Amino acid sequence: MSDTVAAEDYYRLLGVSRSADAKEIQRAYRKLARKYHPDVNKDAGAEDRFKQISEAYHVLADPESRAQYDRFGPEFRQYAGAEREYASQTQGAAAGGGGRTRARPGPSGFTWSSAQGGAGPGGASVDWGDLFGDVFGSMRGMDHELTLELTVEEAFRGGARTVVVSGPDGGRQTLDLQIPPGVLDGQRMRVAGGGGAGRDEGGVGDLVITFRVRPDRRLRLDGKNIEMDLLISPWEAALGASVSARAPGGPITVRVPPGSSSGRRLRLKGQGMPQPGGKPGDLFAKVKIMVPPHPTDRERELFEQLQRESAFDPRRAS
Structure with a gap:
């Protein structure tokens, strides 16, 4: 699925309540898909709306991803993944250290303590540095988005194009693109490594380009x-x-x-x-x-x- 679907409430997108069952969600999706499918609806914005409702349906139709979405909201993939990694780390520490996790200085001196059977003097502790430093520290960089406007003739021919965008280090970087011939209005292209910098070994995000083909007098x-x-x-x-x-x-x-x-x-x-x-x-x-x-x-x-x-x-x- 697209990484760039707008962070709009998925239940509201499908027009269902948060208590809707799987059949209600499927019926709502089918109705909207017939309305906004780009082969049927040629209105501006219909294709983007179709992508949004498809994203919402695929998340809410799966019980596991729906539960994660209900808990974490639009950024559920990021936070659910972090939670799993954190659980894995704490389980590994428990297996090797009698159920205790190591304590390290946390930001602003704040430490959250927990231990089997309750917290107390000498109890094991997990600080926010562990939770948000080690876990969130190894994260893939954010995708950047760019809208690229073309004439009909430029879209027809495709070819080389140079763009200047934000680089992973926060500065500017120049990218040489090869636009395929025949790109359509609203079509997207992903350029690997053209996004924001990751943390630790998380890797650089991508650049997602949306093409807009403008009409002219001819x-x-x-x-x-x-x-x-x-x-x-x-x-x-x-x-x-x-x-x-x-x-x-x-x-x-x-x-x-x-x-x-x-x-x-x-x-x-x-x-x-x-x-x-x-x-x-x-x-x-x-x-x-x-x-x-x-x-x-x-x-x-x-x-x-x-x-x-x-x-x-x-x-x-x-």
Whole structure:
């Protein structure tokens, strides 16, 4: 599951009470999954919501992880793991030292004492330095997040990109990325070792990149499909034509059928976003009829002649 799902209450995400049983949780998840699945819901944010409810379901559907979540909250993985490590350490110390754990100076001089049969003079003690120093000291570094904005053409091509992010030592580090061709809006990429520093032998966290593909005046992204405006003249629209255009993948020729009005979408199969190892999207050329902004005298004369002779009324035809 994703490490970067927002720390929102899982019960509230699924719309169930904290006393809900497994069947209630499953029913709630199925209902929400049908609503927010990215193959069904194309609204902005639907895919992120689907990931969140999926994370919530997988945690609450498992009795053990649900119990840990109820006890520790959104950071249950971190704290439950620390608790297990602490229990392992104390059990090992008990086996080798008559049930006693060693005492070491704790932060601010605070020591928590415990012993089998109760605490007292000479009893075993465990200080906060043991609990939060040794246990939490060996922790993996936090993941860092970065949103990277691309044009449709940049997302189509992929390629090398350099970013400057926070380094493990708190300074700045430069990372050279290789963006795969065909990344989609909202898609994520994990860069190992690009996150925060770990403690002791915990290891460095990762950099999690979320791609945002921004539309422009000519190109728009719809899932893995691309829509582009195809500018044509009135006579090309009326009579039909083969029109040259620049697509993200390079120059193309689009066959415009006679009688094409503005808004007509012409499909070019397989020329949308590439999907390595999968089926590419389609390219849709959307007809947009343009008229001469400053017609010559002859052009005006021909348009006036057409106006006199044509019986076509677009308002009545529609």
